[in-house]
Amino acid sequence: MVDVTPKGETAREAVARAILRMKPATLSAIRAGQVAKGDVLGVARTAGIMAAKKTPELIPLCHPLRITGVELEFKLDHRRSTLAIEARVSAVDKTGVEMEALTAAAVAGLAVYDMVKAIDRGVTLSELCLVEKSGGKSGRWKREQA
Numbered sequence: 042m043v044d045v046t047p048k049g050e051t052a053r054e055a056v057a058r059a060i061l062r063m064k065p066a067t068l069s070a071i072r073a074g075q076v077a078k079g080d081v082l083g084v085a086r087t088a089g090i091m092a093a094k095k096t097p098e099l100i101p102l103c104h105p106l107r108i109t110g111v112e113l114e115f116k117l118d119h120r121r122s123t124l125a126i127e128a129r130v131s132a133v134d135k136t137g138v139e140m141e142a143l144t145a146a147a148v149a150g151l152a153v154y155d156m157v158k159a160i161d162r163g164v165t166l167s168e169l170c171l172v173e174k175s176g177g178k179s180g181r182w183k184r185e186q187a
Contacts (some may be wrong), residue, residue: 045104045135053133061166063124063163067160076160081156092147112129114127128142153166
């Protein structure tokens with residue numbers, strides 16, 4: 042683990058994204074709240090928040106951080122038959138929250154898969170990436186749009 046003792050505390054924020062591709066009928070069922078297991082996006086939101094908070098337990102060399110906020114946003118795109126998940130994590134600490142945001146987006150996506158697998162086993166979770174981060178010595182970084 043990297044020693045962050047000499048580093049100063051700063052406001053940190055990171056946004057990560059994951060994309061799920063699925064059958065149009067699956068996306069429609071999510072939107073209509075007609076999935077047998079219940080509220081897919083509500084469960085995914087809770088899973089993402091819990092995952093961000095447990096990141097140091099899942100990723101061996103991550104520092105435990107004092108997270109001050111976790112937000113998840115879901116964008117359903119019927120034309121592409123995708124569900125985009127964006128996780129935003131913030132903290133005031135000595136190291137960044139990139140891993141917490143990535144973990145939140147990934148686990149929220151896994152929760153969606155678990156909720157819909159009975160109707161669509163072919164769902165794919167892909168394009169997990171850091172979208173942007175701010176704070177710390179390196180400052181602001183934003184992914185260039187392709």
